[in-house]
Amino acid sequence: MTAAEIFRGIRATFMPKTLLFGVAAGFAGLCLLGRHAARLDVHRNYSRFTQYTSPESKYYPTVNEMMAIVRSKIKPGQILVIVGGNSILRGVAQLPDQMWSKRLQEKLGDGYCVVNFAFDSSLITDGASVAAEALRDEYPRQIYIANAFPAQAPTPGGSNVYRWVYWDAYYKGLLMADEPRASAIAGNIVKYYFKDGIQELRISSWLDSWCYFNDFWNDVAYQDFNTVWGTLMTPGVTRFLDPRKRYPDPDPDGSLFPYDVRYPPSTLALELVNVKGVSMFAFNPDPTGDFKKDPAAYWQVYPPVWTLLTDGIKDIFPAALKKRTLILMSGSSPYYLRRLTEEEQYRDKITFEMGVRLWKEGGYDAIEYGRDFTPDDFYDRTHLTRFGAAKLGDLVATKVRAMSVELGYLPKP
Amino acid sequence: TIQSRAARQVISLLVGVAVGVFFHYLLYRLTLPV
Numbered sequence: 001m002t003a004a005e006i007f008r009g010i011r012a013t014f015m016p017k018t019l020l021f022g023v024a025a026g027f028a029g030l031c032l033l034g035r036h037a038a039r040l041d042v043h044r045n046y047s048r049f050t051q052y053t054s055p056e057s058k059y060y061p062t063v064n065e066m067m068a069i070v071r072s073k074i075k076p077g078q079i080l081v082i083v084g085g086n087s088i089l090r091g092v093a094q095l096p097d098q099m100w101s102k103r104l105q106e107k108l109g110d111g112y113c114v115v116n117f118a119f120d121s122s123l124i125t126d127g128a129s130v131a132a133e134a135l136r137d138e139y140p141r142q143i144y145i146a147n148a149f150p151a152q153a154p155t156p157g158g159s160n161v162y163r164w165v166y167w168d169a170y171y172k173g174l175l176m177a178d179e180p181r182a183s184a185i186a187g188n189i190v191k192y193y194f195k196d197g198i199q200e201l202r203i204s205s206w207l208d209s210w211c212y213f214n215d216f217w218n219d220v221a222y223q224d225f226n227t228v229w230g231t232l233m234t235p236g237v238t239r240f241l242d243p244r245k246r247y248p249d250p251d252p253d254g255s256l257f258p259y260d261v262r263y264p265p266s267t268l269a270l271e272l273v274n275v276k277g278v279s280m281f282a283f284n285p286d287p288t289g290d291f292k293k294d295p296a297a298y299w300q301v302y303p304p305v306w307t308l309l310t311d312g313i314k315d316i317f318p319a320a321l322k323k324r325t326l327i328l329m330s331g332s333s334p335y336y337l338r339r340l341t342e343e344e345q346y347r348d349k350i351t352f353e354m355g356v357r358l359w360k361e362g363g364y365d366a367i368e369y370g371r372d373f374t375p376d377d378f379y380d381r382t383h384l385t386r387f388g389a390a391k392l393g394d395l396v397a398t399k400v401r402a403m404s405v406e407l408g409y410l411p412k413p
Numbered sequence: 414t415i416q417s418r419a420a421r422q423v424i425s426l427l428v429g430v431a432v433g434v435f436f437h438y439l440l441y442r443l444t445l446p447v
Contacts, residue, residue: 013424014424015422018422018429019428021426022426022429022430022432023429024429025426026431026433026436026437027434029434058445060446200444204444208440208444211437213438213444214441217437
């Protein structure tokens, strides 16, 4: 039998119009099922996104997925507290039961619903902030929490890794129309670093707004069987085809690790550079000044760093969403801080104070944490153990209650 | 023999649906970021 005969046989078997109808029906059927999947919460007993349910292993939760998690967790009358930010707020080095956001929920009580959407290396404007904004009409009594370093300028529209959530929500019409933010994003995505891949992302997000393939196949990957390989997948820990819901939450209890692992002597010099780096470009020493006599006059503000911050703060969120946003300034472990010179410690302190002040002047609320913590409270330079998680949960609970009164969510006591 | 018109229609429809599902999955896979 020749190839031509085989081809003729296949052509004789299939009926072209029926075949094309089947293709259209199969495709359209999944588009409709995707819209249905977008409203389902598949993450039963959700506590956080793990490394196996995040881009670190090529799983990209959609904005609808996050909204569905909130809808299934929140009870009528509760104030919604959405946690964003990076690995510190995701609770790296804390078991699910030790997470700082779990402590926050316990401290706040039944009047609040705390949902943690933080991702590793995520920024203030990434996924969680988009989910909170998309839920603004459904749950107007909401508080959004994220963290940053004091002189770190925010990125409009999200970081390169996590901005898919912004464009996902944008093309599904879930975001507020905000001209200043749109201009800031348009100005940002043409820059060298940010323009890489943006066209493909926008096209795929637009296609997804019609076809809902991300919602449908994420649903399949999480519930039924996984089809996407990621570099973190480890034989013996994960089985490739297993649904992601069977993958473990790999974060250990960091407080059980000895100090040699948490604060290795081999990286001391490098980590001290990181700790100094938080403030070293924010203030310059006055060459004629005397730190001992007048420490406040010794450190001179370096304006370009702070101008970047104040300019960035202005346009990252619509004005209506700023006042319900709490920015946490993440401090470094005292294990390293106390190894700085007296001048450097003072510079670190005033940098955090200035960061908090500028975020507040920009219309947000902000607090710093970590300066009065102990080395035991930290897993490493920046992540918290269960001890630090408990302290942070207590601190933020007090602040969230105060914000709830200021925002009019609760009556004045 | 059961080359019958009805069977050809069913086969065509099922294969068509499978191809449509595959295209939908292909969109998902091809648009996943690096």
